[in-house]
Amino acid sequence: MDKGYDVYEYSRRGDLESLREALDSGMKPDDYMAYDGSTALVMAARSGHSHIVKELLARGGDSQVRTEDGSTLLHHAASGNSAEAIDLLIKSRIDANTVNEDGVSPIILAAHYGHMSCVSALCSGGADINLSAEGWGTPLDGAEGEVAKFLESKGAKRSAGGADQPLAAAHERFSYGCFETGENPHSTPVLAPKGDEANDRKPQVGDSVRLRFAKPSGMLREGDVGVVVADDGSDCVPLKVTFGERYDYYEYRDLKVCEPAEELPQDSDHATEDGTKRFLVRKKLEKRFACNYLPNVERRACQCTSANLAVKCQGEQCERWGAPASVSPRSALAVIV
16 A cells, blocks of 8 residues: 555545544655645545544645646635635635636635635635636636625626636536536536447446546556446545556546456466467467468468468468568468468
C-alpha cells in the first residue's frame, strides 16, 4: 500500500477515529496524492466532511493544494455542499475568488448547484458575486429559487449571455468528476449514444478496463488493462482497480470496459528452456511461411523446408514471390495447414 493512503481513504470516508490513529502512527496529511492531484484534504472537502477538514488542517495539511483542473479546496467544498468546510478554508487564507482552468470560481459552482449555505458562506468570505466565466456566466446566471433571490439581494447581476449557457450543461460539467451531484436545471439535452457507443456501459466489479483517455498521473497508463475489484458507490473515485500487485481508485468516467488482458505463460518474463524452444519453433515457422505463402490459390511444399508444410494461399504473395509489405508472417501463421 502506498505511503499515506490510509489517511486519504479515512478522509474520504469521514472516519475521524481511524484518521487520528493513522496520523498518530506517523503518517502525514499530504503523504498520498491521487492521479488527479487529490489529497486527503481534497477528498474531505469534496465529500462534505468538515470535521475531517478541520482535523487535517490542524495536522498541517496543505490548504493551497489544487487538483489537475486548477480547482482549489473551496471549489471542492462548494461541490460537496459543506458551508462549514468553506468557513474553515477561508480562515486558512484561501482566496474565495481563485478560479480553476475554466475560469470558474467556487461561488459560480455553489450557485449552479443550488447550495444556498455555501453561497452565503462564500459571500461572507469575500467572493465576487459578479465574476463571470466564459460559457458559465455569473453566479446569478446559474442560480434558481432562493439562491437567485439571495444573490439579487446582494446586488448580483446577470452576464450578457444570461442563463442556459452551454458550458454549464451537464455533459460539460462531467469533466469536473466529483462535481457531478445532480441534474443541472439549465442543461441542454444529452442525446443517447449511437452505434457502438451504446455498449459503452459503466464499469462493474469484475470488468477488465482501460483508460478512456490518457492521464498525466495515476497507476494506469494508456494501453494498460486493469480489473475492477470493488465499487463502494461513493460520489468520488468509487472504483478500486488492480493492475498486477498495485491498485488505484478511479471515476466511472475515467475507464472503458474492454477485453481481458492476454495471459502469457508463467515463464514469459524470463528465459527458460521451454520458452527458448517456443521461440525457436515460432522463428522456424515464420521462416517457412516466408516461402510457403504462394500466389494463385494453391498448396505446395516450399523447397527450402525440410517438412511438407504448406499454406493456404489467400491471394497475397510471400516475400520470395513478391509479397506486399502489409502481409505479416506472424499474423498469417494461423493459416498454415
